[in-house]
Amino acid sequence: MSDITLRNVCKSYDKEHYAVKDFNLDIHDGEFVIFVGPSGCGKSTTLRMIAGLEEITGGELWIDKQLCNYIEPKDRDLSMVFQNYALYPQMTVYDNMAFALQIRKVPKQEINQKVHEAAAILGIEQLLKRRPGQLSGGQKQRVAIGSAIMRRPKAFLMDEPLSNLDAKLRAQMRVELADLHKRLGTTTIYVTHDQTEAMTLGTRIVVMKDGFIRQADTPSAIYEDPADLFVAGFIGSPSMxxxxxxxxxxxxxxxxxxxxxxxxxxxxxxxxxxxxxxxxxxxxxxxxxxxxSEKFKKENANLSADRxxxxxxxxxxxxxxxxxxxxxxxxxxxxxxxxxxxxxxxxxxxxxxxxxxxxxxxxxxxxxxxxxxxxxxxx
Ligand SMILES: Nc1ncnc2c1ncn2[C@@H]1O[C@H](COP(=O)(O)OP(=O)(O)OP(=O)(O)O)[C@@H](O)[C@H]1O
Ligand SMILES: [Mg+2]
The missing domain is CATH 2.40.50.140 (Nucleic acid-binding proteins)
Structure with a gap:
């Protein structure tokens, strides 16, 4: 668990355009922060810079008071879950989950205990002997999340993890993720296009546009007190x-x-x-x-009904x-x-x-x- 701070973080892929510009955010220990915004606004880029999968062009990234711009991804101790979760098809669920720890030479006994712990948390113990081809979309997603939580990382970074699932499964997984966060309390940064996920999962929502943060606040503040026309129109369905x-x-x-x-x-x-x-x-x-509303409400009693x-x-x-x-x-x-x-x-x-x-x-x-x-x- 940890704090993550971004100070004036910028990313340009081609020197002319900035995919992310002057990104400033303090993410506190245990927060569930949501990145939302239109396609191409820089959500994945920001997440990938935090993970260390993308070089930071300018600014500073701090994780737990350590400057991390040049720290190798594997040494940042973060777990990332992608939209297209990659499971090894020829390996069992157990081995898929154990893999990251096996290559780190963690003792077998310890791995075994951790796999079973994570599987219990996600309710997939009965699936450990199966191969990915024998799982539903939601079960595969749970295995991917299981692999991520096994290591008890400093933070989870999730990039649209539920977008490949059908509506019903998404709703179910959303509740499970909220529950998981409540139990583990791990700092989480989560990218989504889904209004409901943003409003229900987030302790804070960061609304981005064209590489800039337009507003970062609690879901209710974003909804009740939007900073500008863009944020007001982006959050809420149907739109304002x-x-x-x-x-x-x-x-x-x-x-x-x-x-x-x-x-x-x-x-x-x-x-x-x-x-x-x-x-x-x-x-x-x-x-x-x-x-x-169809009726004149008492909340409006201080106003004249005809106007x-x-x-x-x-x-x-x-x-x-x-x-x-x-x-x-x-x-x-x-x-x-x-x-x-x-x-x-x-x-x-x-x-x-x-x-x-x-x-x-x-x-x-x-x-x-x-x-x-x-x-x-x-x-
Ligand atoms: N490897 C790359 N090389 C050049 N430009 C890139 C690269 N990756 C992303 N970009 C550009 O950077 C900008 C931000 O992309 P990013 O993937 O962060 O958007 P996003 O907010 O995650 O969008 P989406 O919701 O579609 O996933 C876009 O204009 C994109 O075209
Ligand atoms: Mg993206």
């Missing part, structure tokens, strides 16, 4: 709705006005700043699909069982999605009036794309 509109003073308060003329009242605590900085100017409003809702025409209704996602078109042709209860009536072509939880919406500056009321996280 963005609407451009103008800020108008309205008596003591303020309204956000869409091109169609539909108005939303800005809560009192935000109205003053909005008028001061944006009166008659454009801003972008962000509303998560789950912050629409708390949006009317739209239903385009598509997706019934998901426990809830329904409505895709609607506002009068100015703006499209938005709303996550509503299964009881919500309405068919494509019908008009629907929805209330917005105005205390949970976000406002973004059109030029800087920053969240105007960002509270700030640890980074």
């Amino acid at each position: 709705n963005f609407m451009e509109g103008t800020i108008h003073k309205n008596g003591e308060g303020a309204d956000f006005v869409l091109a169609s003329g539909q108005k939303l009242e800005i809560p009192k605590q935000k109205a003053e700043i909005m008028v001061e900085r944006y009166h008659n100017k454009k801003v972008i409003l962000g509303i998560r699909p789950e912050h629409f 708390c809702g949006l009317t739209g025409t239903i385009v598509v209704k997706e019934m998901l069982g426990a809830e329904s996602i409505f895709y609607l078109k506002e009068r100015s042709a703006l499209e938005f999605s709303a996550r509503l209860s299964v009881e919500t009536q309405g068919r494509p072509g019908d008009e629907l009036r929805l209330y917005v939880d105005m205390n949970r919406v976000h406002f973004f500056d059109t030029k800087t794309e920053k969240n105007i009321f960002y509270h700030g996280g640890q980074q």
